[in-house]
Amino acid sequence: MSDDDRATFVGRTVMASTVVAAPPHEVFALLANPHRHHEFDGSGTVRGAVSGPERLALGDRFGMRMKIKLPYRITNRVVEFEPDRRIGWCHAARAIWRYELEAVPGGTRVTETFDYGGSPVAKGMELLGFPKGNARSIRDTLRRLREIFGSPAA
Template sequence: MRATIADGKVTASAVVAAPPAEVFALLANPHRHNEFDGSGSVQSTLSGPDRLALGDTFGVRMKIGLPYRITNHVVEFEDDRRIAWCHWARAIWRYELEPVPEGTRVTETFDYGVSRFPKGIEKLKFPIANAKSIRDTLGRLQEIFGAPTGG
């Protein structure tokens, strides 16, 4: 799978062999985010509901070099179709689900063009690192749910 970087967004898609509701249940449970995180930075969830909804917040223990904590806010939500969150820098992590005959097409996007610091994000080469993390996350989702034959 290939990630694209354009217009302030890093995006990639993969098909998993599960219905959207099953995939969404995993994505909407912040206590399970470390199971599919391909970046290796999500350590554990400190706070938040078992199932996210629009406007919810959840705290996460992270590690990129040094350990830290971050609070995310759910900014987009359409049951079984789309969920997205951001933290204080306002870059958005978005998952969109589309039913396909083989299961679900999952599209993950890191939307840094809407952040407070898009130029800084580019200068620090986060889009390149996030392209790899997104590919790895989608690969983990395929490991969890299975990949369609030939997909």
């Protein structure tokens, strides 16, 4: 893990950033295609899309095949969307998975956030250790994005 992708906990959010060697529009194209989410998922729970467009937009719904011990399906809704800058989605628990992109020399700074502050089950998430688990998943997702796009030259 690089110093850059260490998770920060602020209130009921967990976030970390990294820089990849690709322009924001290329990174956004991957993030906005639910049929490719399994390629960069660091949690190991995303198995593939079962429904949804090839490119998400605000308000779109998409279904995912998941597995945490047992297989299940979940439907997400896009709740934040700024092309090439920000995309976020949530499911029934109303925790938001957000990706923010910023052009920087040599590529794009990608910040991933797990924001569970608006979830009615936030306290239960804390009791079950979700924030720490999501910190590990974020770190691994950022590593996978660096593997996909490469790291900028030092």
